[in-house]
Amino acid sequence: MAATETPVVANEAAPATNGAPLGGRTVAADRRRLLAWYEPRRDAYPWRSRGPDPYVVLVSEVMLQQTQAPRVVPIFEAFLARFPHVRALAAAPVSDVIVAWAGLGYHRRAVALHRSARTIVEEHRGEVPRELGALRALPGVGPYTASAVASIAFGEPVAAVDTNVRRIAARYLLGREADEPPPGDVGRAADAWVPRVGSGDWNQALMDLGRDVCRPRPRCDACPFGACRFRAAGRRGGSSPRRQPPFEGSLREVRGRVLAALRAAPSTSEAALVADLAEPPERVAAAVAGLVDDGLATTDRDGRISLAS
């Protein structure tokens, strides 16, 4: 399909499928189906049941960037008990935030979130901004996270397009896999699909659908849409997402073990880390250098290493 053929879904009465071969369903009717499917899931996670507190939404979205929801739940709750509002997070030393992040991995997010909290206090009077541009300017906040916060916390009618949502939008709206249309088509179609009211629920419903139903190998029989352009075209999906390299034996694993050691002791030396972790000195040195570069650790003039303060 050429770029000019991208369907615009602003028209609620538009047929949901090319040529409406599936009983004349409309975009509006399918939207209601998805939201009804989502309804019992509304309170599935604590960040949803707490209501649209922008700080809570920001914390949860940063945690969910690279960590699955079930793993996030207990850490999220302890994190909010320790830092209940943005000023508490901004006032804390970054080492406390790194300690509270234990178990989530990808600790650069902790440093970025802490910097975001300080930016919000210093530049936005302690209020998470609602404008996409201001959200994008926060450390560690990319286009997806900015749109998720803007829609969930503030009801801004913007699409939060991650890998899962991109897959659904491409299939449902364009009848194709996400990597097949010209660049920009899927994002534009997803933007036009967002309802003017209830964008937060809409985006979260699509996120759930992409994670649980419209997976790389879609479970169309369990889909609240029942059918779509992709399915009507006889497509069955099945391409596997690119797998991450194994964590075990990686430098990421060594970084995680160094961080765990730094959480347990106020400071240590590279030699002690080599002995404790039973890792080659060059791997420990590389892990420590990476942690220092990422703002997670510091070294003093005697070479003692500690969590960044």
Ligand code: SF4
């Ligand atoms: S019908 Fe199948 S391919 Fe279409 S949106 Fe639902 S799960 Fe995805």
